[in-house]
Amino acid sequence: MSASPAAGRPRNPDVDRRVARAAVELFGSQGWAGFSVEAVARRAGVGKASIYLRWPSKEALLVGALAERVxxxxxxxxxxxxxxxxxxxxxxxxxxxxxxxxxxxxxxxxxxxxxxxxxxxxxxxxxxxxxxxxxxxxxxxxxxxxxxxxxxxxxxxxxxxxxxxxxxxxxxxxxxxxxxxxxxxxxxxxxxxxx
Structure with missing residues (x-):
């Protein structure tokens, strides 16, 4: 997924995969109208901060997830x-x-x-x-x-x-x-x- 690199400890690829899968599943079931970073975070079992460290917006999150999973x-x-x-x-x-x-x-x-x-x-x-x-x-x-x-x-x-x-x-x-x-x-x- 094309997320911006974060300083500090290395990123966990499992979190990236879980977030991408959750984002694609949520978009597939709810469309853009029902898509939110909070809902993706809940579905992926991560904090919103983990998502925002990787993607600056919910649109960037969705585009990155689609690029990886579709x-x-x-x-x-x-x-x-x-x-x-x-x-x-x-x-x-x-x-x-x-x-x-x-x-x-x-x-x-x-x-x-x-x-x-x-x-x-x-x-x-x-x-x-x-x-x-x-x-x-x-x-x-x-x-x-x-x-x-x-x-x-x-x-x-x-x-x-x-x-x-x-x-x-x-x-x-x-x-x-x-x-x-x-x-x-x-x-x-x-x-x-x-x-």
């Missing part, structure tokens, strides 16, 4: 377009369903109010688009799909399919989502539509 989509080259898209779908599913999934979703909702969070959200979106487009370009270069494939439509369908599947699944059933199976089936369906 992963960014990575470009992965498996050697095939199908393999790449399955990996992309898995990453997106893990992002939505993982321990920071609620915070990831909240980032999109609350970003307009918070410049630091908006910047982090934009990085997520740009990384996702860059990674996905690189996968499609490689697939076109390898002759796996036609050069005139509607790239934006294909990627919108993949990313939207993942997001809709997660959001339309009742909370109590989300742990039952088979990430591997859904990613495989979604990509199979999409690639059949562009053959």
């Amino acid at each position: 992963p960014v989509v990575a470009d992965v080259d498996t050697g095939t377009l199908r393999g790449d898209l399955v990996r992309l779908a898995r990453q997106l599913l893990d992002m939505h369903l993982g321990p920071s999934g609620r915070a990831f979703e909240r980032m999109g909702l609350d970003a307009p109010q918070l410049p630091g969070v908006a910047e982090r959200w934009e990085r997520h979106r740009e990384a996702q688009v860059r990674a996905a487009r690189a996968m499609i370009r490689r697939g076109i270069d390898r002759g796996e799909i036609a050069a005139d494939t509607p790239v934006t439509l294909l990627l919108d369908t993949l990313c939207g399919g993942v997001a809709l599947h997660v959001s339309s699944t009742p909370e109590r059933l989300r742990p039952n989502i088979d990430v591997e199976d859904y990613a495989e089936r979604l990509v199979t369906f999409l690639l059949r539509s562009v053959e």
